Structure formats: structure tokens, C-alpha cells
Amino acid sequence: MKLAVLFSGGKDSCYAMYKSMKENDIVCLISIISKNKESYMFHTPNIELTKMQAECIGLPLIQKETEGEKETELSDLKDAIEDARDKFSIEGIVTGAVKSVYQTERIQKICDNVGLKCLNPLWHIDEEKFLKDLVSGGFKVMISGVFAYPLDRKWLGKIIDDEVIADLLKLREKYKVSPAGEGGEIETTVMDAPFFKKRLEIIDSKIHWKGDSGFMNIKAVPEEK
Numbered sequence: 001m002k003l004a005v006l007f008s009g010g011k012d013s014c015y016a017m018y019k020s021m022k023e024n025d026i027v028c029l030i031s032i033i034s035k036n037k038e039s040y041m042f043h044t045p046n047i048e049l050t051k052m053q054a055e056c057i058g059l060p061l062i063q064k065e066t067e068g069e070k071e072t073e074l075s076d077l078k079d080a081i082e083d084a085r086d087k088f089s090i091e092g093i094v095t096g097a098v099k100s101v102y103q104t105e106r107i108q109k110i111c112d113n114v115g116l117k118c119l120n121p122l123w124h125i126d127e128e129k130f131l132k133d134l135v136s137g138g139f140k141v142m143i144s145g146v147f148a149y150p151l152d153r154k155w156l157g158k159i160i161d162d163e164v165i166a167d168l169l170k171l172r173e174k175y176k177v178s179p180a181g182e183g184g185e186i187e188t189t190v191m192d193a194p195f196f197k198k199r200l201e202i203i204d205s206k207i208h209w210k211g212d213s214g215f216m217n218i219k220a221v222p223e224e225k
Contacts, residue, residue, distance in 0.1 A: 003119065004028045004084040005094045006107070007061070008042070009050045011134060011141045011160075011180075011188045012096030012122060018137070018195060019121040020094045027088045029054050029061045030080050036068025041077070041103055045145040045187045045215040049200070053190065056198040056222045060088075078110045085114060092117035098125055099182045127180040131165045138194050145187030145215035150175060153209050156216040160188070189218060198222040 005017045007029035017026060031050040034042045054061035062083050066076035084090050093111055097104045097120045104120060111118040122130070134141055141160040146152070150171065158164055168179035177185050192199035204219040 001025065001091045001117070002027050002089060003092045003094050004030050004062075004081070004088065004090045006096070007031050007050055007054070008047060008096070009053045009189055010096070011139065011190060012098060013094075014096075014139065014141075014190045014193050015130070015134060016094050016096040016119075016121050018193065020119060021195065024092075026059065026094070027090060028084050029057070029059050030084055030093075031061060031063045032073075032077055032080060033063060033065045034068035034073065035065065036073075041073055041106070042066070042068065046189045046218050049189060049218060049220060052200060052220060052222055053196075056192075056196045056200060058197050062087075074106055074110065077107070078114065081110060081116065082114055085116060090116065092119055094119045094121065096122055098122045098127075098130075098180065127178060127182065128165070128169060130180055131160060131168070132162075135161055135165070138192075139190060140192035140199070142189045142191055142216075142218075143186055144189040144218060145213075146185065147187070147213040148177060148183065148185035149212050151177070151185060152212070153207060153214055155186075156207055156214065157205065159191075187215065191220070192225075197225075199225055 001024045007013045032042045064080040066073045108118045143158045146155045171177040200220040201223045202220045206217045
């Protein structure tokens with residue numbers, strides 16, 4: 001089946017793509033750049049890097065801006081999905097949804113309206129296994145945003161590895177933090193993956209911190225592996 005991936009550049013969309021491409025033909029990526037950093041629907045930290053990530057992967061990218069207003073931002077997503085359908089003859093959309101009923105229901109409705117299938121290969125995946133599979137599978141995933149206590153600015157820029165996973169699991173036990181960030185506690189940026197033809201290398205970064213949350217703005221370039 002010819003598919004497009006709703007692509008944020010984070011671990012969820014990248015791993016959903018990885019799982020889907022084993023039995024399907026991924027022909028393009030779709031990224032929505034929200035001007036509203038508090039968007040209900042869309043990942044925002046380092047979303048601008050999706051253009052470079054698409055270059056690293058070697059797939060065309062449909063990128064669309066939205067004001068990010070609740071519910072009305074869905075019309076911008078629908079427009080982007082219709083563009084993918086018309087340009088690349090896709091038959092379905094892949095999402096990185098794990099637990100968000102809010103997002104999943106709305107994307108499913110759009111797909112129904114435009115005659116496409118909606119695939120959610122990570123739906124209710126075990127979070128610990130998910131993170132360990134990322135590490136063992138060769139994904140280089142950076143924590144680029146933290147939005148819940150007790151996560152602090154020291155977490156920004158960390159690459160998810162076995163030690164980081166162990167620390168996140170401890171926080172789940174003590175503070176009920178979702179280790180995969182499914183409560184919005186963590187945002188990530190994928191620097192490399194098995195299907196990347198090039199990797200992203202950071203050339204500069206800046207931390208933006210306010211109160212008890214913040215994100216790392218990354219400047220990066222594609223480099224040969």
C-alpha cells in the first residue's frame with residue numbers, strides 16, 4: 001500500500017514509519033508547522049528540522065503552516081493530506097499515535113472524509129519496550145523538550161539510551177511520569193535512524209527555559225554516515 005507519514009521528526013512518527021515501511025511503500029512525509037506552541041494536535045519543538053530529516057531519509061515532504069487554533073487547525077491538516085493524495089496517489093496515512101484519543105479520532109475522521117486508510121502502528125504499545133526497541137534498533141533520539149516536574153533542563157540534549165530509559169522508569173514509579181512522554185512530558189528529535197541515508201549533526205543549539213519547562217532549539221545539518 002502506498003502511504004504518507006504524518007511526520008514530526010520525533011521518535012513516535014519515525015518509529016511508526018519504520019514499522020510501516022516493512023510491508024508498505026512510504027512515498028512522502030507530511031509535516032504541519034504550528035505557529036501556536038501550545039497546539040493540541042501538533043509537535044512543535046524543532047519542527048522546522050523536518051525538511052532536513054526528509055532530506056536525510058530521501059523522501060519528498062509536504063509542509064504546511066497553521067495558526068494552530070484548536071479544531072480549525074484540522075482544516076490545514078486536511079489540506080496537506082489531500083495534497084499528498086493528489087500528488088502521490090497515496091492510499092493511507094501513518095500516524096505515530098500511542099495513546100492520544102483526541103488526535104487519533106480527528107485524524108481518522110479526516111482520512112474517512114478524503115477516502116484514505118488511517119494506520120496507527122504504535123497504538124497502545126508498551127512504552128518501556130518501545131524505548132528499548134529504539135535503542136537496540138539504532139535510533140539516535142534526542143530529548144529536545146521537557147514539560148513536567150521533576151524533569152529539568154539537564155534532560156535537554158540527552159540521547160535516549162539504556163541509562164536514560166532506566167532513569168525515566170524510576171520517575172514513572174515515583175512521579176507517574178510517562179517514560180515515552182505520552183502525557184506531553186517529553187518531546188524528542190530524531191537525529192538518525194536505520195532508514196536515514198544521512199544523519200543530522202548539531203552545529204548550534206539554544207535552550208529556552210521558563211518556569212519548570214523548556215526546549216532546546218537545534219540547528220543541524222545533514223552529514224554522510
